[in-house]
Amino acid sequence: MMANFKDLPIKSVMEEINQSYFIPDIQREYVWLKNPEKKKIEQLFDSLLRGYPISSFLIWKLKKNDIEDKNNKDSDKKLNIQLYKFIEKYDERKTHNEKIDIDQVNSNDLYIVLDGQQRLTSLYIGLKGSITIKRKRAYANNPLAYEEKKLYVNLKHIPNYDDPDDNYEFKFLSDNELSKAETSEHWFKVGDILKMNVNEVLEYSMKHSLNSQEMRILSDLMTAFCLQSKISCFDETEKQLDKVLKIFIRVNSGGTELSYSDLLMSILTANFSSDIRDMMNVLVDSLKENGYGIMGRDHILKTCLLLTGSNHIFHIRNFKRNNISKIEEKWDEIQKSIFDAVKLLNDYGYKNRLSSGYIITALAYFYFIYKTIDKDDTEEAMRFVRMSQVKSYFSSTLDKKLEIIGELIKNSKSFKDINKKIYSDKIYPLYIIESDVDRFLDYEYGNSAVFSILQVLYPHLDYKNSTFHIDHIYPKSKFKNSNKLLDKEYIGRENDLFNLQLLSGEANLDKRAKDPEVWVNEIFTTNDAIVEYKKRNYIKEDLPLLWENIQDFENYRNEVLLSELKKRILQ
Numbered sequence: 001m002m003a004n005f006k007d008l009p010i011k012s013v014m015e016e017i018n019q020s021y022f023i024p025d026i027q028r029e030y031v032w033l034k035n036p037e038k039k040k041i042e043q044l045f046d047s048l049l050r051g052y053p054i055s056s057f058l059i060w061k062l063k064k065n066d067i068e069d070k071n072n073k074d075s076d077k078k079l080n081i082q083l084y085k086f087i088e089k090y091d092e093r094k095t096h097n098e099k100i101d102i103d104q105v106n107s108n109d110l111y112i113v114l115d116g117q118q119r120l121t122s123l124y125i126g127l128k129g130s131i132t133i134k135r136k137r138a139y140a141n142n143p144l145a146y147e148e149k150k151l152y153v154n155l156k157h158i159p160n161y162d163d164p165d166d167n168y169e170f171k172f173l174s175d176n177e178l179s180k181a182e183t184s185e186h187w188f189k190v191g192d193i194l195k196m197n198v199n200e201v202l203e204y205s206m207k208h209s210l211n212s213q214e215m216r217i218l219s220d221l222m223t224a225f226c227l228q229s230k231i232s233c234f235d236e237t238e239k240q241l242d243k244v245l246k247i248f249i250r251v252n253s254g255g256t257e258l259s260y261s262d263l264l265m266s267i268l269t270a271n272f273s274s275d276i277r278d279m280m281n282v283l284v285d286s287l288k289e290n291g292y293g294i295m296g297r298d299h300i301l302k303t304c305l306l307l308t309g310s311n312h313i314f315h316i317r318n319f320k321r322n323n324i325s326k327i328e329e330k331w332d333e334i335q336k337s338i339f340d341a342v343k344l345l346n347d348y349g350y351k352n353r354l355s356s357g358y359i360i361t362a363l364a365y366f367y368f369i370y371k372t373i374d375k376d377d378t379e380e381a382m383r384f385v386r387m388s389q390v391k392s393y394f395s396s397t398l399d400k401k402l403e404i405i406g407e408l409i410k411n412s413k414s415f416k417d418i419n420k421k422i423y424s425d426k427i428y429p430l431y432i433i434e435s436d437v438d439r440f441l442d443y444e445y446g447n448s449a450v451f452s453i454l455q456v457l458y459p460h461l462d463y464k465n466s467t468f469h470i471d472h473i474y475p476k477s478k479f480k481n482s483n484k485l486l487d488k489e490y491i492g493r494e495n496d497l498f499n500l501q502l503l504s505g506e507a508n509l510d511k512r513a514k515d516p517e518v519w520v521n522e523i524f525t526t527n528d529a530i531v532e533y534k535k536r537n538y539i540k541e542d543l544p545l546l547w548e549n550i551q552d553f554e555n556y557r558n559e560v561l562l563s564e565l566k567k568r569i570l571q
Helices: 010-016 040-049 117-127 175-179 190-195 198-207 212-227 241-251 260-271 276-289 297-307 321-329 331-347 357-370 375-391 398-410 415-423 434-440 449-457 505-511 516-523 527-536 547-569
Strands: 004-008 021-024 057-063 089-091 109-115 130-134 146-154 170-173 187-189 231-236 468-472 500-504
Touching: 004 010, 010 117, 010 212, 040 117, 040 146, 040 170, 040 212, 109 117, 117 146, 117 190, 146 175, 146 190, 170 175, 187 190, 190 212, 198 212, 276 297, 276 331, 297 321, 297 331, 297 357, 297 398, 321 331, 331 357, 331 375, 357 375, 357 398, 375 415, 375 434, 375 449, 398 415, 434 547, 449 468, 449 500, 449 547, 468 505, 500 505, 505 516, 516 527
Parallel strands: 021 109, 057 231, 089 130
Antiparallel strands: 004 231, 057 109, 130 146, 146 170, 146 187, 468 500
16 A cells, blocks of 8 residues: 655644544654753644754654554454553653543544654643643642643744744643743643634734844744644554554664564554563562663563463464463463573573573473473483573574474473484474584673573582682783783683683672682682692693793693583583
């Protein structure tokens, strides 16, 4: 279907707000008044009065019967979207848009605003609505601290067009503030211009003894808001929601970036009986607080689909009502499975160290089906985690790999079995070959795979009851030109794998930037204890950890690390 431009007067659009013009659930909420001090509404009105363009609007033109009626069970072939009303009276204590059911809409022609919600809401608030915000220095719990204000323009302030900072004086005023206005001011309620015709503008000017410049402002106000077609709309009549969502992403790419899951989230909102947006935000925030911010809303949406047996690929068709009902029905179980997975990862020190949220998805799916991971199988589960990290398994062809993992989990009752099968998968195997291990020596501190590699090298540490840090054996702060004992070839190599070990958090804090030989002799009181420390950390036993020995230290340790990794990984 073809889309086309049309130009409309602001007045005619304002009359249709919340009658035929609505906001779809893919839109984010109104934000222009989050910080009233920025005066974004006032600037918009100033631009219009000066004759400046205010950019175009993207409108999705539909018929009422194009949209699915939640009360009609035979409406599956229609668009599954939720409509919201524009905010009419902004109150900072309640800033959410109100849902509206399609059967409440009286108009057969619908204009769904895909781009321009902030500007249209601001125009409506300024012309027909109001704002209610807290007075400065007043207590928020005091009802008297809030005042309703409407937009006025001071007709007696004539801006100097040569001064870019001298604007028309638009201001939101309460009735109390209006009553205290100076005699040198003439405040005209901007919205009243919608009720006037040209003769009434002239009559008002004569009645209030406006001079020619003041009268000109009033006349320009009528021209801008009632007579000229200031709203340039691009009408889109496409009926396929997938295509419209892609258009929406494209036109919004200049603002806050939207992911496809932002849009699919709206489909859940339209069908959940409870507020899924709040529930999802609480879950995402909780995961972030627990050190797993890597699992965002995209990951959780795919996890929901996978765990409930639906196709996990992000297509609108996978968010049909029956799939969404399964998510709502199983929401508590989904959350529990995710947090069971997080607890297991915490027990092995993966807080803030996970490379992909889909590792949580895989573990959560196992918990969702089998409720627990057998104690004897826990190490196999962590082997899966470590190999996924080291291989960056979930960094590409994600949907296919999730499909493979999902099938393996459904048809296997242990991670030992899963690891065996995925190791031999013909298309996307999760295994590491010898050349992969050779490259591990090039990995540096900060790479998400390093902690997993070190866990392979330190399998007997009690990760559940202790916190272990990735420690620089030779202190990283001394890999500088000012260190005269350091071979210049090692400047900038402080983060190489050969210089890293796992050390308990307490010991690492005590060690700080001490030279390793100094620290070793402080901590270990006998030669046997020093030798044991070096053996445990793959360090040559008779090599003093001095700066002049760093090349011998690297050569020996790289050789031993490589041998140990191959022995433990290449099975």
